[in-house]
Amino acid sequence: MQTEARVGVVVEGGGPRALNSNKQPPIRQQQQHSQIGTVSQLLAGGLAGALSKTCTAPLARLTILFQIQGMHSNVATLEKASIWHEASRIVREEGVRAFWKGNLVTIAHRLPYSCGGMAGITAATTTYPLDLVRTRLAAQTNVLYYRGIGHALQTICREEGVLGLYKGLGATLLGVGPNIALSFSVYESLRSLWQSQRPDDPTVAVSLACGSLSGIASSTVTFPLDLVRRRKQLEGAGGRARVYTTGLFGIFKHIIKTEGFRGLYRGIMPEYYKVVPGVGICFMTYETLKVLLADLHATV
Numbered sequence: 550m551q552t553e554a555r556v557g558v559v560v561e562g563g564g565p566r567a568l569n570s571n572k573q574p575p576i577r578q579q580q581q582h583s584q585i586g587t588v589s590q591l592l593a594g595g596l597a598g599a600l601s602k603t604c605t606a607p608l609a610r611l612t613i614l615f616q617i618q619g620m621h622s623n624v625a626t627l628e629k630a631s632i633w634h635e636a637s638r639i640v641r642e643e644g645v646r647a648f649w650k651g652n653l654v655t656i657a658h659r660l661p662y663s664c665g666g667m668a669g670i671t672a673a674t675t676t677y678p679l680d681l682v683r684t685r686l687a688a689q690t691n692v693l694y695y696r697g698i699g700h701a702l703q704t705i706c707r708e709e710g711v712l713g714l715y716k717g718l719g720a721t722l723l724g725v726g727p728n729i730a731l732s733f734s735v736y737e738s739l740r741s742l743w744q745s746q747r748p749d750d751p752t753v754a755v756s757l758a759c760g761s762l763s764g765i766a767s768s769t770v771t772f773p774l775d776l777v778r779r780r781k782q783l784e785g786a787g788g789r790a791r792v793y794t795t796g797l798f799g800i801f802k803h804i805i806k807t808e809g810f811r812g813l814y815r816g817i818m819p820e821y822y823k824v825v826p827g828v829g830i831c832f833m834t835y836e837t838l839k840v841l842l843a844d845l846h847a848t849v
């Protein structure tokens with residue numbers, strides 16, 4: 550899920566701008582901004598996204614672990630699962646650092662999104678192998694089949710072929726459009742409504758609240774696709790037998806039949822929990838870095 554799309558920033562003319570910016574600077578200033586400010590804003594967006602992902606990585610890993618539980622667990626085990634129980638198990642068996650398994654590859658995967666460097670579908674396809682590797686690294690618990698990013702890429706290509714790096718891509722591409730469209734439409738609708746009712750409220754508070762709510766809305770709608778994507782990414786991992794032998798809709802039917810409708814939302818709570826801090830950290834970091842980079846440029 551792309552948190553950076555919900556912090557009040559949209560890519561236009563090669564760089565992001567504030568959605569709530571209504572002032573039009575002089576043409577000369579606009580030209581100077583496009584020549585100088587674009588790189589700074591892209592850098593600020595990339596660093597803000599990286600910091601946000603790093604801070605919310607523990608919740609992101611918990612989400613992945615819950616999403617894949619239904620693949621190899623019985624119903625009794627699933628009913629006993631809880632966020633606190635799983636978090637305690639990670640600390641006890643793997644150590645605190647295990648919460649950040651796969652975070653480095655997450656940053657590498659999300660950087661094009663954060664910087665606004667590529668269109669959504671193109672970015673999703675190009676960086677998808679990194680997303681798959683991130684899932685497999687995060688899904689490892691006590692037994693480490695993959696020793697790192699490079700080893701994972703080599704092992705998957707050797708054992709599953711190059712196409713193995715693109716397992717679950719269909720579910721990803723299917724969710725890109727609705728995710729971005731829903732995020733921005735909800736954000737814009739809420740922001741417009743809020744400003745019409747309370748025009749004097751601080752811009753930061755409005756952006757943070759609307760961004761968080763749009764994140765929750767998009768997560769709720771697209772989470773089942775995200776769950777199927779994660780499970781497809783783990784098909785055949787570590788030499789395990791395939792669990793699903795049908796297409797996308799067949800997997801949905803299988804999950805509903807074996808785990809119930811709630812199975813499609815396994816792991817949704819940690820996903821919700823990371824939306825508000827993720828949006829807040831990303832937004833605040835982005836705005837702070839813009840100011841710092843502008844001051845730095847002014848002194849050079």
